[in-house]
Amino acid sequence: MSVTSDLTVIMKQEVGKAAAAKVKSDSVVGLGTGSTTAYAIEYIGERLRSGDLKNIVGITTSFQGEVLARKYNIPLTTLDVVDHIDIAIDGADEVDPQKNLIKGGGAAHTQEKLVDSLAAQFIVVVDSNKLVDKLGSTFLLPVEVIPKAVMPVMRRLEQLGGKPELRMGIRKAGPVVTDQGNLVIDVKFDSIDDPATLEMTINNIPGVLENGLFVGVADLILVGEIIDGKAVVREF
Incomplete structure (x- = not known):
């Protein structure tokens, strides 16, 4: 070390x-x-x-x-x-x-x-x-979704200007599964100018349980x- x-x-x-x-x-x-x-x-x-x-x-x-x-x-x-x-x-x-x-x-x-x-x-x-000076600068925004909603939610996140990717497991075949039994989409936004509005907008997408913005x-x-x-x- x-x-x-x-x-x-x-x-x-x-x-x-x-x-x-x-x-x-x-x-x-x-x-x-x-x-x-x-x-x-x-x-x-x-x-x-x-x-x-x-x-x-x-x-x-x-x-x-x-x-x-x-x-x-x-x-x-x-x-x-x-x-x-x-x-x-x-x-x-x-x-x-x-x-x-x-x-x-x-x-x-x-x-x-x-x-x-x-x-x-x-x-x-x-x-x-x-x-960081602005959220989203270095870290992707995690969004927890129910498994059936992955594709519709990813399309909606793209419409919001994000680049979504399903989080895959390390030393595990397939995606990461949360303690609630759901999946996580990591989203790259070029700039999160209004975290409060984005937090609410994403959480209003059907199939989304919660996202990683804490405002x-x-x-x-x-x-x-x-x-x-x-x-x-x-x-x-």
């Missing part, structure tokens, strides 16, 4: 730790998906084990989060049982200056949006290369950076 990749791991750990430090006892916590969020889940587990944190329950946004929460002995509940979420911690694939996001690199954006939108405080954990949901962005050979976390 190179020094840079070592530092990248340390940076992700520091961002995860900074997010975990914001969790208070007696709270319901949304536990997101992704490599940086995984460290936050680990550190929440450590705080529970040490007694620094008491009486919390987690709600996960993916099977990955569920596995990690059980590994670190974080009690879990569901949205059927609780009537609120105090804080949610999750990653993002892109963050713009208005704190709007593109999420869905892990194909969990439907459950993520459900949990993150319900949270009184939604904290996003990212490294600085996820910061006006994030409260706090914790950004990890490597400055002068050190891992640093700043709030944005």
